[in-house]
Amino acid sequence: MNNPWLSIFIISLSITIHLSSSESLINTTCKAMSADSPNIKYGFCATSLQAAPASQCASTRGLATIAIRALRYNVTDTRCFIKQLLKSGGRWGPYAKQCLGDCLDLAMKDFNARRFDDANIRISSVMDAATTCEDAFAEGGDGVVSPLTKMNEDAFRIGAMALSVVGMIRTGSG
């Protein structure tokens, strides 16, 4: 190639193509998953995957690892938050305290989902835990409001995403 401008043009074109194609793996994956599941919202999916380090370069497998890691961070955050609430003492009635303690036990079910084969069982159990925790507050009556709603919702949504990406890998569609 004897025209340097042409080489520069071709190099920058290939960089652009590379950047936009890796960006759109997140987009296309989130689009496919949100079309497939009512629990997955495109915006939430794209935002949370894009926020992870190096996610722009990730393969589908990489996106699954990112989603699973995000779920673990969520659960760790929730655990810490519950401990702080319990430490803050008096403000919680006996029923709320009981619920918080149960939610903490549920959030203790840690999981190390390195292996994708059994990852979905573990992810599902975290999603169940979030739902069970939220339901316990709702069943209490007497105006007990769950202080964990947002966190449980996040864990449920991230869990749905993680399940879906892992599913794509297992069925070979990712």
Ligand SMILES: *[C@@H]1O[C@H](CO)[C@@H](O)[C@H](O)[C@H]1NC(C)=O
């Ligand atoms: C991918 O999603 C991001 C954020 O949602 C958006 O800014 C970008 O334009 C999308 N890219 C494509 C190729 O759709």
Ligand SMILES: *[C@@H]1O[C@H](CO)[C@@H](O)[C@H](O)[C@H]1NC(C)=O
């Ligand atoms: C859970 O993870 C999502 C995505 O990474 C994030 O947006 C959200 O703030 C996290 N929530 C908690 C409570 O850590």
